[in-house]
Amino acid sequence: xxxxxxxxxxxxxxxxxxxxxxxxxxxxxxxxxxxxxxxxxxxxxxxxxxxxxxxxxxxxxxxxxxxxxxxxxxxxxxxxxxxxxxxxxxxxxxxxxxxxxxxxxxxxxxxxxxxxxxxxxxxxxxxxxxxxxxxxxxxxxxxxxxxxxxxxxxxxxxxxxxxxxxxxxxxxxxxxxxxxxxxxxxxxxxxxxxxxxxxxxxxxxxxxxxxxxxxxxxxxxxxxxxxxxxxxxxxxxxxxxxxxxxxxxxxxxxxxxxxxxxxxxxxxxxxxxxxxxxxxxxxxxxxxxxxxxxxxxxxxxxxxxxxxxxxxxxxxxxxxxxxxxxxxxxxxxxxxxxxxxxxxxxxxxxxxxxxxxxxxxxxxxxxxxxxxxxxxx
Numbered sequence: 001x002x003x004x005x006x007x008x009x010x011x012x013x014x015x016x017x018x019x020x021x022x023x024x025x026x027x028x029x030x031x032x033x034x035x036x037x038x039x040x041x042x043x044x045x046x047x048x049x050x051x052x053x054x055x056x057x058x059x060x061x062x063x064x065x066x067x068x069x070x071x072x073x074x075x076x077x078x079x080x081x082x083x084x085x086x087x088x089x090x091x092x093x094x095x096x097x098x099x100x101x102x103x104x105x106x107x108x109x110x111x112x113x114x115x116x117x118x119x120x121x122x123x124x125x126x127x128x129x130x131x132x133x134x135x136x137x138x139x140x141x142x143x144x145x146x147x148x149x150x151x152x153x154x155x156x157x158x159x160x161x162x163x164x165x166x167x168x169x170x171x172x173x174x175x176x177x178x179x180x181x182x183x184x185x186x187x188x189x190x191x192x193x194x195x196x197x198x199x200x201x202x203x204x205x206x207x208x209x210x211x212x213x214x215x216x217x218x219x220x221x222x223x224x225x226x227x228x229x230x231x232x233x234x235x236x237x238x239x240x241x242x243x244x245x246x247x248x249x250x251x252x253x254x255x256x257x258x259x260x261x262x263x264x265x266x267x268x269x270x271x272x273x274x275x276x277x278x279x280x281x282x283x284x285x286x287x288x289x290x291x292x293x294x295x296x297x298x299x300x301x302x303x304x305x306x307x308x309x310x311x312x313x314x315x316x317x318x319x320x321x322x323x324x325x326x327x328x329x330x331x332x333x334x335x336x337x338x339x340x341x342x343x344x345x346x347x348x349x350x351x352x353x354x355x356x357x358x359x360x361x362x363x364x365x366x367x368x369x370x371x372x373x374x375x376x377x
Contacts, residue, residue, distance in 0.1 A: 008257040009310075015291050017309040022302040023293045030083040033073055033280065033297060034092045041066035041099055048220045049205040056219040063220075064227025070096040071232055072280050076296045078108055098194055100228055102169050103187035109178040110168045112292075119261040119289060120240060122249045122336065126168045126176075127240050128159065129247055130334040133346050148344070153328050157226055160233030238324070239285045241331045242267045244315050246353035249336040259313055262289040267315035268303060276300070286314050 044063040048056050074096030076082045077089045094104050110126045118124035131147065139147065150159035168176055170188065178184045198221060206216035245265055248256050256265070266289040271279065280296050284303035287294055294302045307314055317323065330349045333342045339354035 008259045011258050014258065014263070014306075014310065018287065018291055018294065018302050018305055022298040022305065023291070023295075024298070025081060025084040025295050026297070027083055027085075027088075029295070029297045030077075030088070030092070034077070034082065034096065037066045037069040037073060038095070041070060045220060049202070049209075049216075053211070053215070056215075057223065060219045060223035061227055064224035065231060067099045067224055067228035068231035068235075069278075069280065071100045071102065071228070072235075072282050072296070074100075074102070074107075075111070078104065079112065079292045081293055081295045098191065099224075100232070101191050101195060102165070103184060103191060105178045105180055105184040105187050106169045106172065110176070116289070116292065120245075120247050120256060120265040121261075122247055126164060128163055128237055130241075130331065130341075132336055133333050133342060136333055136344065148332075151328060151332050153325055156233030156237055157230035158233075159237060160229045164233075164236070165229070235279065235282055238267075238269050238319075238327070239283070240265055240267075241327065242315060242317075243327060243330045243341060243350050244353065246339050247334050247336065251336050252354075259310075262286075263310055263313045264315065265289070267317060268307070270316065270318045272319075283319075 041063060044059050044066060047059040048063060051059055073082065074093045077093035077096060080086060080089045082092055083089050090104075093107075097104060097107060115125050115127050119127070120129075122129040130151075136144065136147065146158070146162065149155035150162060167173075170191075199217060202216045202220040203213055205211075206213045245267060246256075246260070248261075263286060266286045268286050269283045270276075271283055276283065281299035281303075282296070284299040287299055287303040287306045290306060291302075307316065330341050332344060332349070333346075334340070335342050335348070338348075338352050340348045340352050341350045342348050
């Protein structure tokens with residue numbers, strides 16, 4: 001990065017490197033991405049009802065993945081970047097979020113407002129901020145067990161349900177709830193009615209076909225929700241949690257700069273090409289945080305453009321299962337004083353990220369900084 005007058009580049013300077021053509025919203029592409037997972041979800045739900053017992057669990061996995069993809073589509077729509085027309089974005093967002101039982105009002109509040117407005121700042125950003133050692137030690141045994149599970153490779157679904165959906169989306173306390181209480185209540189009542197209709201369809205179908213009620217609900221609702229929540233938690237965790245990514249708190253004054261929070265705080269995990277397509281480019285996350293106006297169908301090209309100018313300040317890593325497991329072993333608790341990832345006993349697991357990397361970037365090369373952190377110099 002080029003530092004001018006010992007200051008970080010401004011937001012407009014960073015966004016200027018993205019081509020305007022990568023911000024163009026296209027109705028046809030928006031409709032394609034909106035309808036494809038919706039049709040898969042409807043078709044697989046019908047398949048669960050009509051298929052023989054041995055196929056229902058397989059179709060349930062497909063149904064759950066479709067719900068997760070619809071959540072990605074809804075995320076883009078509620079940013080206003082899927083379609084050129086505002087009303088199409090709002091309608092597509094509401095429909096796409098429904099199978100995952102996400103109210104539109106709380107999503108816009110927590111994701112668009114808090115997550116993008118206060119990225120990587122604990123207490124404001126809902127995107128899985130790690131606990132400090134003192135907070136962890138103050139928890140009950142059950143709370144500690146829940147937290148440990150949520151920070152593991154197998155606990156991504158529990159992490160999303162307990163730390164995002166329950167606390168921020170559907171049952172938030174008053175301090176976390178959207179300000180428009182009437183709209184929030186309306187959204188939750190509509191989703192409750194949708195949930196009742198969904199379960200009633202499954203139960204009614206089981207009666208009509210002479211099948212086990214519990215298994216029909218398990219295959220047609222419980223299994224898809226588990227798959228969807230794991231997929232969403234798996235994606236969300238890796239978008240801002242990494243051994244080289246720093247988190248911040250009220251101890252940091254001034255607050256992190258745009259470069260620190262949006263570029264360095266959103267690593268680019270490069271998945272295999274097939275998975276990148278299936279995931280709709282959602283892991284090209286750095287450019288999304290740089291400019292939410294870029295539609296999901298333009299993210300890959302825009303990410304390349306961004307990295308040509310600011311690659312030294314973006315953590316780029318090819319995803320592997322071993323790297324993911326390593327990240328869950330390291331990113332457990334966080335020391336907000338020294339800016340280090342620490343173990344459950346307080347043992348430091350990384351270098352001091354803020355002083356060793358982000359401050360050093362202002363006076364020298366970010367590439368040099370990354371090499372020093374990785375080599376332990």
